[in-house]
Amino acid sequence: MSNISEKQVAEKLLQVQAVKLRPAEPFTWASGWKSPIYCDNRKLLSFPYVRDYIKSELSNMVFSDFPEAAVIAGVATAGIPHGALVADQLKLPFIYVRSKPKEHGMGNQIEGVLQEGQPVVVIEDLISTGKSSLEAVQAIRQAGGEVIGMVSIFNYGFDIAVQAFEAAGVPYRSLSNYNALIELAVEKGMVSAAEQSTLQSWRSAPDQWGK
16 A cells, blocks of 8 residues: 555544554553554444445455455454455455364354365454464465465554564555554654654564563
């Protein structure tokens, strides 16, 4: 996407407070990392017009960048609703991938119908380190699907994720990213010069920041 489009998406995320910037009062991620930013794209679902906009942008990206897609997959849990919306828009089959197989019933990790060799595009709400996203990719591959790409709403752009996706051979695209978001926040006067420096230093070494 162009930088303008990336900022348009970032503006929607800020508009509904799906993204919060708090350099002076960092959040703590599940990984234990301290972070001046928190992204919760589940909030998009509660705003119909923004939800529709994101659905259209994700669908357009899948259609233009991965036209051979035969199945859309959502990653549990936040990628499931967005993936289902994209599949509906593109009139494609939908599956979703659990973080681990069920411990009862059929013991499925993948829900839905996936046929051997089908080209799959995975939908994620957010890419951080890429670990959980690529675990879903691995599950689809083990089930016989061919993952041809991944599309997310937002991407932090961490080097560790770039390397992981390259190693896994998975091309990925995102509607917006950390750099576009920070540029927009600066333009709108939402962060000061000092805070911008803090946000940039976190981006370069998130695992060490705040220690």
